Amino acid sequence: MDAPETPTDGLNIVVCIKQVPDSAQIRVHPVTNTIMRQGVPTIINPYDLFALEEAMRLRDQYGGQVTVLCMGPPMAEDALRRALGLGADKAVLITDRRFAGSDTLATSFALATALTRLGADHPVDIVFTGKQTIDGDTAQVGPGIASRLELNQLTYVSAIDTLDQGKGEIVVRRRAEGGVQVLKSKLPCLITMLEGSNEIRRGSVADMLRAARAELTVWSAEEAGVEDVMMCGLRGSPTVVKRVFAPSARDEQAEMVTVEGKQPAQIGDAIIDLIFAAQPKLEADLSAALN
Amino acid sequence: MKKELPEKFRSYKHVWVFVELERGKVHPVSWELMGEGRKLADKLGVDLAGVVLGPKSDETRQAIKETYHYGADVCYICEDPALADYRNEPYTRALTDLVNTHQPEIMLLGATTLGRDLAGSVATTLKTGLTADSTELDVDDEKSLAATRPTFGGTLLCTIHTLNFRPQMATVRPRVMAMPEPDRSRSGRMVWHSLKMDEADIVTKVLEYVADATTDDANLAYADIVVAGGMGLRVPENFRLVTRLADVLGGEYGCSRPVVQKGWLPADRQIGQTGNTIRPRLYIAAGISGAIQHRVGVEGADLIVAINTDPAAKIFEFAHMGVVADALTVLPALADAFERRLGRRAMAS
Ligand SMILES: Cc1cc2nc3c(=O)[nH]c(=O)nc-3n(C[C@H](O)[C@H](O)[C@H](O)COP(=O)(O)OP(=O)(O)OC[C@H]3O[C@@H](n4cnc5c(N)ncnc54)[C@H](O)[C@@H]3O)c2cc1C
Ligand SMILES: Cc1cc2nc3c(=O)[nH]c(=O)nc-3n(C[C@H](O)[C@H](O)[C@H](O)COP(=O)(O)OP(=O)(O)OC[C@H]3O[C@@H](n4cnc5c(N)ncnc54)[C@H](O)[C@@H]3O)c2cc1C
Numbered sequence: 001m002d003a004p005e006t007p008t009d010g011l012n013i014v015v016c017i018k019q020v021p022d023s024a025q026i027r028v029h030p031v032t033n034t035i036m037r038q039g040v041p042t043i044i045n046p047y048d049l050f051a052l053e054e055a056m057r058l059r060d061q062y063g064g065q066v067t068v069l070c071m072g073p074p075m076a077e078d079a080l081r082r083a084l085g086l087g088a089d090k091a092v093l094i095t096d097r098r099f100a101g102s103d104t105l106a107t108s109f110a111l112a113t114a115l116t117r118l119g120a121d122h123p124v125d126i127v128f129t130g131k132q133t134i135d136g137d138t139a140q141v142g143p144g145i146a147s148r149l150e151l152n153q154l155t156y157v158s159a160i161d162t163l164d165q166g167k168g169e170i171v172v173r174r175r176a177e178g179g180v181q182v183l184k185s186k187l188p189c190l191i192t193m194l195e196g197s198n199e200i201r202r203g204s205v206a207d208m209l210r211a212a213r214a215e216l217t218v219w220s221a222e223e224a225g226v227e228d229v230m231m232c233g234l235r236g237s238p239t240v241v242k243r244v245f246a247p248s249a250r251d252e253q254a255e256m257v258t259v260e261g262k263q264p265a266q267i268g269d270a271i272i273d274l275i276f277a278a279q280p281k282l283e284a285d286l287s288a289a290l291n
Numbered sequence: 292m293k294k295e296l297p298e299k300f301r302s303y304k305h306v307w308v309f310v311e312l313e314r315g316k317v318h319p320v321s322w323e324l325m326g327e328g329r330k331l332a333d334k335l336g337v338d339l340a341g342v343v344l345g346p347k348s349d350e351t352r353q354a355i356k357e358t359y360h361y362g363a364d365v366c367y368i369c370e371d372p373a374l375a376d377y378r379n380e381p382y383t384r385a386l387t388d389l390v391n392t393h394q395p396e397i398m399l400l401g402a403t404t405l406g407r408d409l410a411g412s413v414a415t416t417l418k419t420g421l422t423a424d425s426t427e428l429d430v431d432d433e434k435s436l437a438a439t440r441p442t443f444g445g446t447l448l449c450t451i452h453t454l455n456f457r458p459q460m461a462t463v464r465p466r467v468m469a470m471p472e473p474d475r476s477r478s479g480r481m482v483w484h485s486l487k488m489d490e491a492d493i494v495t496k497v498l499e500y501v502a503d504a505t506t507d508d509a510n511l512a513y514a515d516i517v518v519a520g521g522m523g524l525r526v527p528e529n530f531r532l533v534t535r536l537a538d539v540l541g542g543e544y545g546c547s548r549p550v551v552q553k554g555w556l557p558a559d560r561q562i563g564q565t566g567n568t569i570r571p572r573l574y575i576a577a578g579i580s581g582a583i584q585h586r587v588g589v590e591g592a593d594l595i596v597a598i599n600t601d602p603a604a605k606i607f608e609f610a611h612m613g614v615v616a617d618a619l620t621v622l623p624a625l626a627d628a629f630e631r632r633l634g635r636r637a638m639a640s
Binding site: 103104105108134136137138139140141142143144146147148152153154155156171175176177178179180181182183184185186196237238239240241242243244245246247252253254255256257259264265267268269271272274275278279282283286287289290 | 596
């Protein structure tokens with residue numbers, strides 16, 4: 001299948017979105033303690049919606065187009081259609097059995113390969129990803145794509161202050177451990193968007209209708225541009241999951257404070273007696289710290 | 292699945308910990324990792340090394356000294372003005388060059404905004420495996436790093452290996468590992484490295500750094516005492532009972548996730564798998580049911596005291612002490628009792 005047409009002017013932006021199970025509805029089997037995925041609805045990874053909204057804002061301001069890109073099983077088409085309904089212009093699904101079992105290294109390989117193909121005619125200016133996903137939750141795929149494509153890497157971005165298309169310059173606010181860095185960098189870049197940085201728009205009726213009819217670009221590994229399938233999926237993944245198990249229960253029972261027939265003040269004292277009996281040093285340290 | 296470790300990786304040896312030095316301060320997660328790294332190195336019979344990147348400064352020198360105090364035998368050091376503020380390009384360059392030159396078998400980094408940004412780039416550049424947010428690290432009989440992390444929603448754990456590539460990389464979140472006691476008499480070898488990069492080659496520039504206001508800043512991860520409330524408190528006003536008890540004890544306050552989702556408290560107050568991991572000496576949880584995602588964030592506490600009206604609440608399965616009673620009564624009673632016990636001066640604070 002051909003690559004979607006790219007704009008001749010304005011920004012060429014790609015947002016990577018992942019389809020994930022809706023965690024709010026995940027249930028754990030009470031007996032086997034395993035996750036029950038059957039029948040769990042899927043959603044766009046919630047963190048990716050902040051990236052999508054920011055991408056669409058830039059497009060609305062500077063012109064250009066927003067393409068959403070997803071690697072996943074054929075049913076991930078749902079996530080892409082939802083993104084179109086929210087206002088994305090084009091959607092690309094890369095789907096292939098040989099992508100199954102990808103860890104983050106293999107995932108960033110597949111996505112970076114597809115991004116190269118997408119930028120063949122008109123280079124991609126900005127790649128957006130979410131901060132992390134709610135299932136794998138590694139936050140490694142964004143930096144992985146940036147390294148592979150040698151894009152300037154801007155992670156944990158809370159706001160884009162300015163964008164100068166002529167100079168290809170961008171100024172962003174990046175969340176660091178004890179503060180915020182204001183960074184000036186250049187396009188092309190990869191931005192991982194922080195949660196809470198904006199609010200996803202409601203799609204227009206026109207977008208919803210378009211999304212339902214739209215023809216998605218669907219690529220196999222070869223069509224996406226993969227030359228060496230050994231770099232995909234399980235075979236291309238250096239990490240190996242050796243064991244999955246349930247956390248063990250604590251042996252001792254909680255020591256219960258009896259409350260029957262006690263006044264609140266007595267309950268307070270009873271709890272404190274137990275706390276200080278268990279942690280004798282705490283009483284001295286607290287008194288010293290507070291007096 | 293298992294193949295022989297390729298010939299080119301057989302010389303990879305020793306355990307490395309990336310020492311996260313930002314704006315003159317070492318992130319405590321680095322010392323926590325040093326404690327874990329020491330155990331792995333001793334098990335493997337190899338050296339433990341710290342990697343210190345930063346500008347030439349007294350703070351960088353101090354970081355190097357402390358790296359030995361927390362257990363390192365060797366320090367790999369790159370001092371360059373371009374490393375003054377964290378930026379991905381020069382840090383990735385310095386760390387990948389060091390790995391390619393000195394070939395460690397294991398490399399650990401903190402799962403902070405800096406550590407995750409850097410680890411993802413370095414692992415991809417080196418084409419090796421990276422396990423995120425490990426909660427347990429060990430080496431197996433075949434001397435391979437076994438990194439255990441919670442899987443979906445924290446309900447299960449999985450153990451991940453990087454069998455055929457080196458270094459084996461893993462990140463660990465702050466406060467998941469215990470802080471080791473420093474030994475101020477220790478010192479070790481220094482190995483210097485130069486950053487083969489000029490400021491002119493680095494695209495991204497830091498225009499400004501806006502430090503977080505330190506006044507109302509949640510510092511849950513490193514608090515000695517934490518008091519938290521959950522949905523059992525019913526209305527946002529009742530969180531005053533939680534903050535008052537925290538104040539009396541000179542501790543921090545926090546909450547479960549739905550409290551944040553309701554907008555009653557800001558996100559940095561959330562405790563649990565998708566919030567802060569805490570490791571206080573005392574944790575008091577009021578009106579919190581004790582879901583697994585909450586549990587994994589608090590299990591490192593020395594003493595967990597739960598207040599809940601439901602005797603069957605899950606929290607009593609991992610709390611050390613429990614009170615089956617109304618939190619709205621017990622919280623103020625406890626605050627009053629602590630004030631009486633700890634003396635009048637505490638009342639004033
Ligand atoms: C419980 C669990 C634990 C895992 N642990 C590890 C581990 O420790 N190390 C490891 O290497 N792999 C691990 N994996 C595999 C990893 O989840 C997959 O490689 C996955 O395809 C991408 O990683 P992520 O979900 O962590 O994404 P993240 O790196 O958290 O995602 C960041 C962003 O990248 C983009 N993105 C991610 N995946 C896709 C996609 N398929 N299509 C489009 N955009 C995408 C999104 O914008 C997303 O917001 C784990 C998987 C599970 C389920
Ligand atoms: C992927 C994922 C990640 C998550 N991450 C987190 C996380 O990081 N942190 C987190 O906390 N949760 C997290 N959760 C949510 C978690 O599963 C629970 O839903 C949540 O912890 C429940 O919060 P709660 O205990 O405050 O509320 P509830 O479960 O509603 O419990 C309220 C409790 O209060 C008790 N109660 C009621 N009235 C009183 C009273 N007057 N006095 C005393 N007790 C009373 C009740 O008996 C009950 O036990 C996550 C869930 C998912 C799926």
